[in-house]
Structures are given as structure tokens and as C-alpha cells.
Amino acid sequence: MNKLEKKLLEKISDLHTMPSGAFNIRKNGQLFDRASTKEIEITPKKNKNGINIKIKDGTKNKSVHIPVIITVGGLNDLVYNDFYIGKDCDVLIVAGCGIHNATCKTSLHSGIHSFHVGQNSKVRYVEKHIAEGKSGDKILNPITKIVLQKNSFMQIETLQLDGVTSSLRKTIARLGEGATLKVQENISTSEQQWTKTYFKVLLAGRDSRAEIVSHSVAKGRSFQEFKSNLIGQELCFGHVECDGIMMDEARIVSVPMIDAQNSNSSLIHEAAIGKIASDELIKLMSLGLSKEEAENMIIEGFLLG
Amino acid sequence: MLEIINLSYRAQDDNQDKEILDNINLKFEDNYTYVITGPNGSGKSTLAKLVMGILPASSGKILFNGMNITSLPINERAKLGISYAFQTPVTFKGLKIRDLIDVACGQKKSFDQICEILSKVGLCAKDYINRPLDDKLSGGELKRIEIALALCQEAKLNIFDEPEAGIDLWSFDNLIDIFNSLKNSTNIIVSHQKRILHISDYIILLKNGQIEKFGKKEEVVPLLEKRQCARLVRSK
Numbered sequence: 175m176n177k178l179e180k181k182l183l184e185k186i187s188d189l190h191t192m193p194s195g196a197f198n199i200r201k202n203g204q205l206f207d208r209a210s211t212k213e214i215e216i217t218p219k220k221n222k223n224g225i226n227i228k229i230k231d232g233t234k235n236k237s238v239h240i241p242v243i244i245t246v247g248g249l250n251d252l253v254y255n256d257f258y259i260g261k262d263c264d265v266l267i268v269a270g271c272g273i274h275n276a277t278c279k280t281s282l283h284s285g286i287h288s289f290h291v292g293q294n295s296k297v298r299y300v301e302k303h304i305a306e307g308k309s310g311d312k313i314l315n316p317i318t319k320i321v322l323q324k325n326s327f328m329q330i331e332t333l334q335l336d337g338v339t340s341s342l343r344k345t346i347a348r349l350g351e352g353a354t355l356k357v358q359e360n361i362s363t364s365e366q367q368w369t370k371t372y373f374k375v376l377l378a379g380r381d382s383r384a385e386i387v388s389h390s391v392a393k394g395r396s397f398q399e400f401k402s403n404l405i406g407q408e409l410c411f412g413h414v415e416c417d418g419i420m421m422d423e424a425r426i427v428s429v430p431m432i433d434a435q436n437s438n439s440s441l442i443h444e445a446a447i448g449k450i451a452s453d454e455l456i457k458l459m460s461l462g463l464s465k466e467e468a469e470n471m472i473i474e475g476f477l478l479g
Numbered sequence: 480m481l482e483i484i485n486l487s488y489r490a491q492d493d494n495q496d497k498e499i500l501d502n503i504n505l506k507f508e509d510n511y512t513y514v515i516t517g518p519n520g521s522g523k524s525t526l527a528k529l530v531m532g533i534l535p536a537s538s539g540k541i542l543f544n545g546m547n548i549t550s551l552p553i554n555e556r557a558k559l560g561i562s563y564a565f566q567t568p569v570t571f572k573g574l575k576i577r578d579l580i581d582v583a584c585g586q587k588k589s590f591d592q593i594c595e596i597l598s599k600v601g602l603c604a605k606d607y608i609n610r611p612l613d614d615k616l617s618g619g620e621l622k623r624i625e626i627a628l629a630l631c632q633e634a635k636l637n638i639f640d641e642p643e644a645g646i647d648l649w650s651f652d653n654l655i656d657i658f659n660s661l662k663n664s665t666n667i668i669v670s671h672q673k674r675i676l677h678i679s680d681y682i683i684l685l686k687n688g689q690i691e692k693f694g695k696k697e698e699v700v701p702l703l704e705k706r707q708c709a710r711l712v713r714s715k
Contacts, residue, residue, distance in 0.1 A: 389572070417572060456533055457569035459553040460562070461583045461628065468554075471582070472571065479573025479611065 175206070179243055182272035186302045187241040197239040198225050203251045206243075214238055214265075224254030224286075231260035231292070239268045242285065247277025247310040252284045261323075263295040270302035273312045273338075280311040288319040291326040291353075298329045305337035314338050318345045322353035324379070330357045333477070336364040336393070343371040349410075351379035357386040360477045363396035363424070373402040377410035377439065384412045390447075391473050392424035399427045406432075406439025418447035419476060421469075480665050481507040481530065481636060486539030488525055488688075499525050501688045503539070507636075512658065512666040514676055514696075516703070517685035523669045524566060526685070527638050530667070531563040532556045543636070560635035564628070566644055566669075568621040570614045576624060577608045583631035600627045601653050618645035626657065637661060639668045643675060676700055 175183070179201065187193075196214035199206040208225075210216045213233040217226050227238055240255060259265065275281040291297055305312035314334070322328055334341060347355050361369050375384045390398045404412040418426035430443035450472050458468035488500040500522045507513055515523045528534040530541060532553040541549045548556055557563075571579075580596060581587050588596070594604035600623035610616070612624065622645050629637055642654055651674075658666065658678050668675055676682060682699035684692040692699055 451569075453565075453569045454571055456553060457565065458582065460531060460533075460557055461579070461632065462554050462557040462585060463582060464554050465552075471574070471578070475571060475573030475575075475578065477573070479575065 175201070178274055179245060182243045182245070182274055182304075182306075183241055185304050186243070186270035186272040187239055187268050193237070193239045195237045195239070196227070198227075200240075200242040200251075200253065202244055202246050203249055211236070219254060219256075222254055223252060224256070227255065227257045229257070229259045229263055229265055232262045233260065234262075234264040237266040237268065241269065242271040242283060244271070244273045244275070244281050244283055247275045247279035247281055250280075250282045252286070254286045255288075257287070257289045259289065259291045259295050259297055261292040261294055263292065263297070265295075265297055267297060267299045268301075269299070270304075271314055271316075272302075273305040273307070273314070275305070275307040275310045275312050277307075277310050280313060282311075282313040282315070284315040284317070286317045286319075289321070289328065291320070291322045291328055293323045294325045295323075296327045299331070301330070301332045303332070303334040303338060303341070305339070311339040312337065313340050315342045316344075320345070320347035320355065322347065322349045322355060322382075324350050325352040326350070327354045328356070330355070330359075332357075332359045332361075334361045334369065335477075336362050336367070338363070338369065339367055341369040341371075343369065344374075345372070346374045347384070348376045348378055349382035349384060352381045353379055354383045355385070357384075357388075359386070359388045361389070361398060362391040362393070362473075362477055363398055364393040366395050368397040368399075370399040371401070373404075373414070375402070375404050375412065377404070377406045377408060377412055380408045380410070382408065382410045384410075386414045388414075388416045389476050390416070390418040390426055391421070391477060392418065392426050393421045395423045397425050397427075399429070400445075401429045401431070402443070403431045403433065404441050404443070406434045406441050407436055409436070409438035410440070412439070412441040414443040416443075416445040416447075417476075418445075419450055419473065420447060421449070480509045480544055481505075482540075482542040483526075483530070484540040484542070486526075486529060486541065487537045488522070488529055488534060489537040499688050500529070503690060505683065505690070505693065507665055507667065509665055510663060511680040512661070512668065512678065513681045513683060514679040515667060515669045515683045515685060516671060516676065517691070521685040522688040523685055524640050525688075527563070527640050527667060527669050530636075531561060531638060533563070557632070557634075562629040562632040562634035562637045564625050564637075564639045564642060566640040568625040570616075570621065571612050574612055575608070576610055576612050579612055579624075579628055580631055583628040585632075596627055596631055597624075599630060599657060600624070601650060602627070619647045619650055622646045623650055626654065630657070633664075635664055637664050637666045639666070639670075641669050641671075643670060643672045676703070 198208045215228045416428040428445040432441035483505040486503040
């Protein structure tokens with residue numbers, strides 16, 4: 175791996191060297207390196223691009239890294255990664271895609287991930303998307319499908335920073351009895367970039383719970399659209415929050431939909447879009463920061479805090 | 480150290496100019512504590528905001544250690560040595576208490592240093608250092624952190640806008656101790672609170688945007704107490 179590739183890998187997965195646990199590193203549409211452990215088995219799919227990741231029952235305090243890096247233009251990389259997480263697990267899964275495209279051609283990565291989380295298991299899923307290079311388009315279209323079994327818990331932290339030309343992001347989840355899904359999605363766009371993000375969460379089990387928080391920063395003439403559909407079919411709790419900061423001539427659209435199909439469902443949505451609050455700027459300026467420094471600090475905290 | 484010359488502030492109200500502060504002239508000396516008091520709407524907070532640059536003066540001058548700061552932005556005034564604790568503390572999404580302390584101090588602080596800062600306002604650093612400065616904190620906690628941030632700046636001029644608002648009884652005693660300990664700075668406190676009036680050196684009494692009385696605490700407090708008594712008698 176050259177210096178540029180190592181840098182991309184570090185940015186998306188905080189990896190400085192090869193990870194110690196299970197991993198699968200994909201580079202420019204091909205396998206770069208892979209390792210399984212006795213608890214986590216990674217095998218390639220036979221009929222299409224992608225891998226199956228099987229995590230044994232009772233696996234605790236283990237991690238899986240599956241980063242993707244693309245450093246060429248003209249690549250259309252479609253990959254299917256299916257996670258089968260057994261019962262009573264507690265694992266960290268780190269994914270993400272870094273594109274550096276210095277050519278005039280488009281680089282496109284579509285990661286279709288499915289998660290089957292077993293009973294009483296706990297999963298933290300971290301996904302970073304970054305794109306660099308001034309010339310060709312850099313497109314990322316991730317799809318995440320989730321099935322949470324009884325009393326399981328999944329926390330998703332996604333971050334997409336400036337540089338991605340366009341992105342269509344979909345997350346579809348079905349929650350069983352007592353299952354919890356927490357999502358923190360942070361997206362920043364600039365120039366003429368656009369991102370559309372869509373959540374459909376079915377609270378199918380009694381006492382299931384979903385909390386989705388989306389933080390958007392749109393600069394330049396960029397465009398972001400957030401759509402969510404939270405469906406309560408049982409005694410359940412769901413909360414969707416979409417906060418957006420707009421700068422320059424950017425535009426943000428938020429369409430939070432809640433559908434209580436059961437009278438015991440408790441569903442809430444909140445959406446707030448606007449410029450950086452002037453009282454926040456004034457406070458930081460009163461501590462000695464210039465307006466620009468204060469804006470940067472507020473945005474950094476909002477996206478990465 | 481601070482001189483206010485013919486300072487006025489007008490705001491638009493129903494498409495008409497309304498005089499909020501009218502031709503204020505004041506001189507603040509080094510290392511004294513001044514309390515600005517007066518009825519609601521008298522212009523107390525407006526005067527404090529004009530000194531910090533949060534509101535622009537309509538006319539007049541503000542001199543800080545001889546320098547004309549009337550048109551300086553807020554951050555330049557902060558750098559010259561003016562701090563400002565807000566009446567309603569500002570909250571953020573994603574910024575931690577530690578981040579704000581580092582900015583207020585102008586440098587990264589160690590855990591022990593932050594512990595020392597927060598203990599001045601009765602908070603334990605271990606419980607607060609990595610907490611977001613957001614609306615999940617209580618009004619009292621936010622207020623104490625607001626005071627701590629002002630203290631971090633070690634300013635030559637500290638401005639506190641109604642520091643007692645939203646603070647609990649225990650914190651109030653603590654707050655009085657803090658003001659009593661600020662001996663090497665000039666302090667301007669906007670307040671209605673009797674105990675705060677008593678720790679001042681000078682009191683500025685505002686009424687309808689003008690100075691009704693400016694004098695030593697010993698002169699102004701009896702006047703205010705007399706009025707308070709008269710109000711009580713009238714209400715009975």
C-alpha cells in the first residue's frame with residue numbers, strides 16, 4: 175500500500191497498520207487483504223462481489239474492520255457485505271470508504287450491507303465516508319439493511335465529510351421485541367455536492383426503541399435531503415431528530431414521517447434547520463475567537479463532537 | 480480603565496426609533512466592583528452589551544484604558560481583557576465543557592487545572608469535563624459553568640449580566656465568595672440582588688435609559704432600601 179492509500183485507510187478507519195482482529199480490506203474493486211479469527215469468519219460470496227461475516231455466539235469485545243479504498247477513476251464498485259451476528263455478542267464493526275480520484279472519470283462505490291443481529295447482542299457500527307481529488311466525480315451510495323432480534327442493540331455512527339460529489343444513502347431496519355437502534359448520522363456537503371439520506375425503521379416488536387439523530391452541514395451551493403419514516407406497530411418508542419446548519423446558498427430539506435399503527439406507539443420527530451445561531455457565535459467571540467474561528471469550532475463540534 | 484462618553488443606544492420599535500440608553504457618561508476605576516441596577520427595561524443589560532460590543536452604539540464613545548473600542552468587534556475586546564458572563568448561558572450541540580474551557584483559557588488545560596477552575600464554582604471536573612455544554616445540563620449547572628468560563632479569561636474587566644439568575648441557594652453563597660475574591664480586576668455586575676449590591680464599591684442606578692444615581696454603595700443602598708420600604712407600605 176502506498177502513502178496515499180495508507181492515509182485514506184487511516185482517515186476512514188483510524189488504522190495505522192493492519193488490524194489485529196478480523197478484517198477485509200478492499201482496494202480499487204479487488205481484495206487487498208483479509209483475515210478471520212476463531213470467533214469471526216470472513217468468506218467471499220460465490221455468485222457476486224462481497225463477503226459474508228459470521229460472528230459466533232457469545233463473541234465479546236472483538237472487532238471487524240472492512241474498509242474500502244479507491245484511488246482510480248472510472249471504477250463502478252458494487253459490493254454486498256452480509257453480517258451474521260450470533261447471540262449474546264458485543265462487537266465493534268468499522269466500515270467506510272475513502273476515494274481519492276485525481277482523474278476526470280467518475281469513481282462510484284455502492285456498499286450494500288446487511289446486518290442480522292442475534293438475541294441479546296450488542297453491535298457498534300462505525301462508518302466513515304470521505305472523498306478527495308478535484309477532477310472526477312466521487313459517488314457513494316451506501317445501503318444498510320438491519321434486522322434486530324429480541325433484546326439486541328445496535329448503535330450506528332456514520333460520518334460523511336465534504337468532497338463526496340453525490341450520495342444516496344438508505345437505511346432500512348426492522349426491530350424485534352425489546353430491540354434498540356440508535357443512529358447518529360453526520361453529513362457535510364459543500365460546492366455543488368448533494369446528499370439524500372433515507373431511513374425506514376419498523377418498530378415491530380413490543381418495547382422496541384429507535385433513536386435517529388441526523389446532523390447536516392450544507393455549505394456553498396450544496397443540497398441535502400433527509401427523509402425518515404418511523405413506523406410503530408407495537409408498544410414502542412421512536413424519536414427522529416434532524417438538525418441542519420446552512421451556510422452560503424445551500425439548501426436542506428427535512429421530511430420526517432412518523433406512522434403510529436398501534437395506539438401504544440410513542441413516536442416523536444423534531445427538525446430544525448437554519449444558520450449558525452448568533453448567540454453561539456457571540457459566546458465564542460466573547461471568549462476571544464474570530465467569527466470564522468467560532469464558525470469552524472461550532473461546525474466541528476456539531477459534526478464530530 | 481473604562482470610560483463611557485455620551486453613549487446612546489436606539490432600537491427600532493414599531494418602525495420608530497426608541498431610545499434605550501440616552502447619553503450615558505461614566506468612569507470606571509481600576510479594581511473596583513460596580514453594580515448596575517434599576518427597574519426592568521431601564522437599560523442595564525443594554526449598557527453591559529454595549530461595553531462588550533454585543534450591541535453597537537448608536538452614538539458616543541467607549542474608551543478602555545485610553546483606547547477607543549467603540550467599533551471593535553467582540554473578540555478584539557475579549558483579547559484586550561474584557562470578559563462577559565451571559566444572563567442566559569449559551570448551549571451548543573457537540574461542544575464539550577472542556578472545549579469551552581480551553582478556548583476561554585486560550586490554551587489546552589490539564590485535567591488538574593480544569594479541576595481547579597470548576598471547583599471554584601462547586602463542580603467536580605470528573606463529572607463535567609467531557610459533558611456536552613448542551614440543554615441537558617440544569618439551569619444552575621449552566622450558570623456555574625458560565626461564571627467559570629469568565630474566570631478562566633483572567634480579564635482586567637469582568638462583566639456579569641444577572642449572575643444570580645437561575646442559580647440555587649448554595650451556588651449563590653459561592654457566587655458572593657467569587658466576587659469577593661476578584662480583587663485584581665474591575666467588575667461590572669448587572670443585578671437586582673440585595674446581597675450583590677452590598678458587595679459592590681459603587682452602584683449605578685438606571686431609570687428609563689438614563690443614570691438616575693451614581694455613587695458609592697453607602698450612598699445608593701439607603702436610597703434603594705427607602706424606596707423598597709415605600710413600595711411595601713403602598714402595597715399594604
